[in-house]
Amino acid sequence: MKRGLLLVGLLLASAQPGWAEIARIKRSAGTTAVERGKARLTPAPGFQIQPGDVLVTGKDGQMSLTFIDDTRFAVGPNSRISVDQFDYNRTTQAGTFLTSVNRGSLAVISGQIAKSRQDAMKVRTPTSLLGVRGTKFIVEVPK
Amino acid sequence: MSRVLLVIAATGLLAGCATPSLTLLPSEEGKQGAVAVLEENGRAVDMVVSELNSRTNLSGSPRTRSIDPSKLSARQLALLQTLPPPPARLTLYFQEGTTRLTPESAPGLDFLKAEVRERPGAEVQVTGYTDTLGSADDNDALSQRRAEEVLSALADQGLDRTMMNAVGRGERELRVKTEDGVREPANRRVVVTVR
Numbered sequence: 001m002k003r004g005l006l007l008v009g010l011l012l013a014s015a016q017p018g019w020a021e022i023a024r025i026k027r028s029a030g031t032t033a034v035e036r037g038k039a040r041l042t043p044a045p046g047f048q049i050q051p052g053d054v055l056v057t058g059k060d061g062q063m064s065l066t067f068i069d070d071t072r073f074a075v076g077p078n079s080r081i082s083v084d085q086f087d088y089n090r091t092t093q094a095g096t097f098l099t100s101v102n103r104g105s106l107a108v109i110s111g112q113i114a115k116s117r118q119d120a121m122k123v124r125t126p127t128s129l130l131g132v133r134g135t136k137f138i139v140e141v142p143k
Numbered sequence: 144m145s146r147v148l149l150v151i152a153a154t155g156l157l158a159g160c161a162t163p164s165l166t167l168l169p170s171e172e173g174k175q176g177a178v179a180v181l182e183e184n185g186r187a188v189d190m191v192v193s194e195l196n197s198r199t200n201l202s203g204s205p206r207t208r209s210i211d212p213s214k215l216s217a218r219q220l221a222l223l224q225t226l227p228p229p230p231a232r233l234t235l236y237f238q239e240g241t242t243r244l245t246p247e248s249a250p251g252l253d254f255l256k257a258e259v260r261e262r263p264g265a266e267v268q269v270t271g272y273t274d275t276l277g278s279a280d281d282n283d284a285l286s287q288r289r290a291e292e293v294l295s296a297l298a299d300q301g302l303d304r305t306m307m308n309a310v311g312r313g314e315r316e317l318r319v320k321t322e323d324g325v326r327e328p329a330n331r332r333v334v335v336t337v338r
Binding site for chain 1: 161162163164165166167168169170171174176177178179180181182183184191201202205218219221222223225226227229230262263264265266268270283306308310311312313315336338
């Protein structure tokens with residue numbers, strides 16, 4: 001199992017030098033941050049998102065991003081949204097995608113991952129788990 | 144009757160502000176989409192929301208109600224306006240055995256440059272495709288090489304190399320459906336996506 005994971009890691013690393021990039025910020029306004037581990041980074045257009053990143057906005061903040069599978073996000077004010085899992089094979093266009101809307105609002109237009117398999121893309125809220133089947137929607141989690 | 148109305152009104156109020164909710168909207172392509180509620184409050188549920196222009200509460204028992212799409216809240220409208228534009232795609236054809244664009248495809252370069260300029264934080268994917276001649280594995284490798292060559296050619300033409308990625312999709316997604324082992328120039332192409 002460990003060896004398998006290592007092999008997958010090596011294959012990914014060798015296939016694409018920029019493999020950690022899963023999305024790019026297109027717009028960022030007001031108070032916004034990307035939390036990566038203990039680091040708190042300031043996103044600007046072109047900022048590259050990695051799996052595990054947490055998108056945070058203040059009361060005047062908003063940001064938008066497009067993923068490498070064509071999924072698009074808009075993050076509203078007072079939000080905390082973590083991209084928990086994003087595995088995507090650009091050759092087969094299949095993968096898995098899990099996002100948590102812990103607080104605030106998120107608009108989504110789904111992309112290739114949602115098309116690849118039923119419920120390959122999921123969105124978690126504090127009270128529910130959603131399976132995305134190819135569409136445009138808004139998830140709101142008030143305080 | 145009045146009690147029922149009261150309950151509906153109360154549910155409406157809750158869904159409108161205090162509880163987490165899902166708002167399902169028509170997709171840009173106008174295709175039928177859906178979102179399934181798989182779990183609610185830690186319990187497995189199996190509810191598929193497929194009614195467009197609807198709102199579903201995401202705590203308590205999920206229930207879907209129609210909404211008037213012309214009456215989305217100011218916050219929701221602002222959120223939708225923040226969404227990035229759809230990716231732009233352009234199919235390029237090349238002079239046989241070269242990375243020189245055919246005369247018909249040449250204006251495409253200006254189109255790509257304009258798309259990149261108009262999209263702050265743009266990312267460009269160069270995707271190669273083959274016909275069905277040869278093995279699937281060989282075609283994956285061939286289309287990857289082709290995409291890398293085109294990426295270099297685009298970089299020479301002034302597109303920023305650091306924003307580009309090369310991908311080979313081999314004989315998946317044939318433009319012209321054929322049997323295996325068939326030469327088909329229309330399938331030997333490169334698609335450039337600007338996100």
